[in-house]
Every structure is written in structure tokens, then in C-alpha cells.
Amino acid sequence: MRVLAALSGGVDSAVAAARAVDAGHEVVGVHMALSRSREQFRTGSRGCCSIEDAGDARRAADVLGIPFYVWDLSERFEDTVVADFLVEYAAGRTPNPCVRCNEHIKFQALLDKALALGFDAVCTGHYARLVTVPTADGPRRELHRSVNLAKDQSYVLAVMGEERLGHVLFPLGDVASKDEVRAEAAARGLGVSDKPDSYDICFVADGDTQGFLRERLGARPGDVVDTAGRVVGAHDGAYAYTVGQRKGLSIGHPAADGKPRYVLQVEPVRNRVVVGSGDELEVDRIMADDAVLFDDAVRFDDAVLRDGGASCDGGAWFACLAQVRAHGDAVAATARATPGGHLEIVVDGRLRGVAPGQSVVLYDGTRVLGQATVDRTERRGSIAGAAR
């Protein structure tokens, strides 16, 4: 196959590209420039768009003996990932920019361009497995968690949907540990073998998300209130808070029960942040939008409604595991698809701190069943997390 290897300048993507070369593919390396102007190219080691990273990506391609190019996707990145990040926070929601980047940039803009230029697939250093299973309609690709569960990134990849799985390669899906990847990089003579991992949001300098939001959205002071509506503190912009957040609340006097308080709700219209006890964060029902479903068995066809199924308000309930954050545990749940591309999820126990805007991914064992974006949460019959 002709494979386009996305090289971030980090160790994972470099080893993934090396494995694609070993597998006999014709590999071309591309580094995506995502920062808007050349003045914004950061010089630090963090993030995915610094000059250092572009240089490291180039050196990795040299070592692998593959052609290398830098493609400018900064305009698309700003229009989709960064714009979504700002709009979501401004609406009191909590976006995951890595999910949006995979959705709009890596597995759309980059993949579409690659296919148009004659490539068969895009290869990345993500930790996830692709499994091909035979079906009556021919082989079908499934997305699974990586062997190394601690590094698993299927959560941020599920958004790409089933159709695109046929055009991607994740050569690191079966590695046992990051150490194995680093050792392999060193053995291959890749200089990035001991490069530190990146954790921050790549377009937010120094990991200062609050500062970035304040700069782009402007300060908007307001009240922090308790569930009874009493003012207990002040904030510079409700958008800077996330459901479940405990730190940085700057509340003057302690709660009556002396227990820590958390953000329960962000109300952008009233510009209020509602705080309460940890117990009040617990939810057991999630309503989510923009569902992407991988398995026919769990899909719900809107056509059923049009065909006269007036009494039908959704698909069949199915058992699954639900995961609501990148590095959180999946919990047992039942879910069903509902009209308009929604998902309704009822968890067996309770989940804490589920914010609107977060991604929820459903699994059957290690297999991804679907993905959607949290719209609101409910608990014991009361609506807890809707952004008002």
C-alpha cells in the first residue's frame, strides 16, 4: 500500500512509520503544521506544532529513508478544532480538542487529501487496534482498545467512525508498553527515543488553558453560587470552569458541612458557576448527541419512524461499557440510539463529574461500539448537567 505516515515529531509516530516501512508499504512522511502563523510556532518541546517538532519529524524521516513534507493544515485546525474549543467553553461545556482534531484534521482533512493524492491509508502512532472480522458481506473492520490498556487511545479515535477504519494504520496497537516503543526507537537510531511525552493541549502555550480562554474570550466576571442560589464567590468568566472541577474555585467561606465543593454546573447565559458537594456530582443517565455507531446491531434507523413506527422512540437497549474521559475507567451501562442521532445511556452505578461537551465512548469488551458528545446528564430523575 501507499501509506502516508503522520509524523508529529514524537517517538510514537516515528516508530509507527518505521513499522509501516518494515511491513513493506511505500511510506511518505508528513508533518502537519497546525499553528496559524509562523510567529506562533513555539520553540518549546511541548505540543505538536513547534519548530523543534517539525525538525524532529524531518530527522525521523531521514533515518527511515522516506520522503518528508510539511503540510499546512493550520487554517483548517483553527476553523475546526480551535474554534470548537472556544465555542464549547463559551457555552459552558467541556470540549476534548484531541477528539475534534482526530475528527476534523487527522482522519478528515489529512486523510481526504492523502486519498486524493493517491495514498491508500494514513498511518499514525495512536495506541489502538484494528481487527478484521469476516462477515456475510465481506470482511469488516473493528476498532479495539490497544493491548497496552494504560496507553489506549481508542477513546479519542472512535469519532472517526467505521467507514474510515479501512484507510488507517495503527502499528502500535499491539505493543505492551511505552518502554517497548522507546527501546525500539533507540534500536532503530531514532533520536526522539527519549523525548518526553506531550500532555498539554498543543495550541495552548504553557498548558495555561484558563489564560488562553481569557485571552480569546475576554474576562467576564460573575458569581459563584451554591445550589440554593447563595453567592459564595466570584469568577472572571464562567467558561473557565468545568463540571467536577475542585481546584481554583476561590470560594471565600467554607461549606456548612465542611466538605470540599465542586463545580456542579456552568451557566453561561446567567454567567454563573454553581458549586456543591461531591455527592451532588453523581449522575446515572447521559443524553448524548452526534452519535457515531460502529455496529449494525446497535444502530437505530430514523426511517423506522417515518415508516409508521410512531410508537417507536428509539432502538433496542443494549448492554455495554461506557467511558466518559480519556483516562477514566469504563463502567457497565445500557444504552440505546434514539431519533436524530442521539444516544441515551443509563449507567449501572453512578458517574461523577460528567460535563456536557465531553465524549462518551461505548465498548463491548475491547471493541468500540460507538461514540457521542454528552449533551446533558440526569440523576434520580432530576436534570443535573444541562447548560442553561
Next chain:
Amino acid sequence: MRAAAVDAMTRELTSTGNPSSLHAAGRAARRRVEESREALALALGARPSEVVLTGGGTEADNLAVKGLFWARRVQDPDRRRILVSAVEHHAILDPAFWMAEHAGAEIVLLPVDSRGVLDLDALDDELSAHGDQVALVSVMWANNEVGSLQPVREVTARAHRYGIPVHSDAVQALGQVPVDFAASGLDAMTVAAHKVGGPLGVGALLARRGLDLTPVLHGGGQERGIRSGTLDAPATVAFAVAARLAVADQPVAADRLAALRDDLVRRVRGAVPDAVLRGPDPLVDGTARLPANAHFTFPGCEGDSLLYLLDSAGVQCSTGSACQAGVPRPSHVLLAMGVGEDDARGALRFTLGHTSTGRDVDALVEVLPGVVERAQAAGLAGRAAAGAR
């Protein structure tokens, strides 16, 4: 590199001796450097003492912009304006803007017409309005992207009426068109070895005798005190050999390359009818453009797609300039010529060299229509996905 230059450089590398040393080995090295300086001067229409050796074209440009500005401003504090054409190389534009930020200079970008040729009327207007406030003018001999030759002699004549020194970056011109420093009337001129088949990392600023030039590099006082630093004898010797050969070969080589280039232009237009030639049309005026240069924009294509597709088909060309991270950027030259940003993204520059033949043009024309079609599809894929959001 030219074989004769490689030979000369290799021989020199085996000799020891710092040209600044006074012992026998040093004197011998010095002699070879000075002979090379004389050969360079002869090839460039300059006197040996006017040749200031540098570590390449960028350093010579920096020395010209900064050195002329500082020297002229000391003589006359009102002279703060630096006039440069809007299509200069970054080696001129960036030091000029740096001087504006750090040394109190004011930058005036002189406009060009749609062919990328300096607008002399705009220069006249600027000079008649602010002639006594101008520290220097720098206009390149030939543009590196679209190949347009600039009216250097006309610029020099006009600026001198106001007592303004004129510099020209002739890096692209040397060996391609006749370059004579004395006849040009210039006060300073930049040349670089690697553009004439010499080594990388050596060049020269020709500085007219008596020209006041403040040094940028300070140290051992080499090169008339204008450019300190141990002289690179092997590179200098090879530079001189290459420059002499390039200038000697120029008339014949230019005729051959211009004919080949004209054929390329005709056939690219035939193969891709919506390709737009940028810069002076060589089929209309054969003397307005560098002989080995052709430049096109391909509507609906992005430069990085074209670059990849041609590269993988064995055709090496250039999309213009890239940022530090390697991102192709819409060319400031095309934008200055009035080309829109979208069209500027689909730019390709073809440069022919002494090994280029008609077969290379055949190979290009054979793959180009398919490449452009595919690049257009890739561009559409990008736009469609963006629109569907």
C-alpha cells in the same frame, strides 16, 4: 559544484596556512586568496579592493543594509529611510525590518508591476518627496522567484542625484545575465558562490572604493576592517574558479537555457491551459527575464500537493519559500505583483541548470497534466470537507 572548482578547493584544503599569518605558509595562502580576489574582481567588473569576502549572500546583504544605514545615518541623522523593492529576498527584507524595529529605520517598500518589475515612477515620487531622508536603496538585480530583471541602472542614476547609496543583490543574476559592477553604477552588490557552481557558504559584497560602510562583524580586522573573521581560503579559491567559468560560459549557456525555457513555457501552456505564467513573458520580451527561470501558478492547486506529486514523479522544483518549520507560504513576491492568496498557493518555479536537456522538459510535460489534475482534486477534497462542516 563545477569540477574545476572542486579540484581547486580540494587542492587548497590540503594546504595549511591562515591567510592572515605572516609566516611562509600564511603568506602562500594569502597569495592564493588575493589571486582569487583579483579573478573575482575581473569576472565581476570590479577592482580587487572592492571585493569583501563573506560567508555567503545573506551575510553580504546584511552587511549592505545595516552597514550602509549606520554609515549614512552617522553622516546625516535625517537619513532614516530604507527603500527596498517589495519583491526582495528575505536576506534583504528581514534585516531591513530588523533595522526598523531595533535601529530607528523607516522601511519603504517600493511597488512592482504585475510582471514583478520595479515601478520607477513610484521611486521617483518617493525620492522627490523624501530624497534627503533616505539612507539607502536596495533593489535586486533579478528576482529569484519570477525571474524579472530589475532596472538597476535607472535606480542608481535616480538615487545618486539625492546622494543615496544603492545596493543590489545580484545572487540570482551572476552567471545568468551579464553583471558588471562598474558599469552598473552601484555602490554595493551581493554575489554568492553556490549559484555559480562554487561551494556553499561563501560570497562577497562588492563595495565601491571610498564607500562608507559600518562593519557588522568585529574582530581581527580582515577585509579592510569591514568584515572580520579568518578567511576561508579553500572556499574563496573555488569561488573564484567557479565565477570565472560561469561568467565565461554565460553568453552561450544563457542562449541554450533560454531556448529550452521558452520551449518549457510553450509546452506547459499547451499541456495545462489554465496555468498562468508569472513574471515577464519570455515569448514577448526575451531580455526581461532570467534565461533559466519559468514560474507558473496552477489554479485550484496547493503548492505542497504539486511539490509532492512532482517530486514522486522525479521532477524537482520549488514552491517558493517555506517557514522555519518547512510550511510552504504564499510568496510575498506574488502577493506584491497583485496575485491573490489562493492563486499564490498554487505556485511552482522551474529552474533549468547546465545539465538540463530537452528530455527533462519532455518528462515534466508528460507528468504535469496528471499531477495538476490530482492536485486540484486534493484541493477540492480539502474545500469540500471544510464546507461540509
